[in-house]
Amino acid sequence: MKKITLKDIANHFSVSISTVSKALNDSPEISKSTSEEIKAYAKEKNYTPNFNALSLKNQRTKTIGIIIPNMLNYYFAQVLKGIEKTATKKGYKIITCISNDSLNKEIETIEMLSTGVVDGFILSVAEETETEATFDHFKSCIAKEIPLVMFDRVVEDIDCDKVITNDFMASVNAVNYLKNKGCKKIAFAGANMDLSIGKLRYEGFLAGLKNNNLEKDDDIIITTHEIYYKKHEAVVKPLFDHTFDALIASDESVAIAAMKIANEKGIKIPSELSVLAFSNGILARHSNPRLSTISQHGEIIGERAATLLINKLEKKITNTTVETIETDIVLRDSSK
Incomplete structure (x- = not known):
């Protein structure tokens, strides 16, 4: 036919x-x-539609390419929700791809979709891309005048629009909050320390300790260069060989594992141990006790990223923009 x-x-x-x-x-x-x-x-x-033909005629496809590092993270799901809602409202469609934190996968996806399939990209940089500092595929997009908007994990050296969370201040504010509630020994469990967001959260934690005249204790600080996945309890368990009255975790699964270990040891939450974790996902709402979190407002980030890209595509803005979304602490039962 x-x-x-x-x-x-x-x-x-x-x-x-x-x-x-x-x-x-x-x-x-x-x-x-x-x-x-x-x-x-x-x-x-x-x-x-014949996307290649559209491209040759310099017509827009009104389609946006989305690349996220993984599909298991509730935060990325919220960002996608914000992007999709805004794109639909503006008459755009989206194509969503998963890099699985692979540099080659990210390159292949951008090369495939850059052939007139999409008008621009919204992406969070793959872990391997950041650790290997290989950014030619982003530079190629910009050279072809295909606009990029990066969110969460971004590359400072790439001149494109970005929507970021103030991860440094998020950790500072978390330490401030815990100190104000009487906590004196604050532990930290952070993953992905090769990524800029991991480093910023840890640096913010250290700055928060210094600002509050709290001593840094390496025995209650865990930083890894890996994603925890199924090793949450094994990773966080060594902390409990030492005494601390608060924990800031970079991942809510780690925080929940810590609360489980605390419960097994008879440590009462939150009267003896307060726990805060980054992200604000489903697990936090349904854990026991319910987990206090540092909310990154993923849906708002998605909405802002989509708006930035569409405004660039429709020539409503020409300058490069970096938008910072402030976090806040969502208090539940795991903290004082």
């Missing part, structure tokens, strides 16, 4: 190809009734 083209649809309605293209892309130049009629016919005939 022959694939239907824009020209076929135009001939059917006795209109120009340009009119059909505008109708399919929800242009305000075409009446709503005409757009709906053309879209219904295109759907009935299983029309699919």
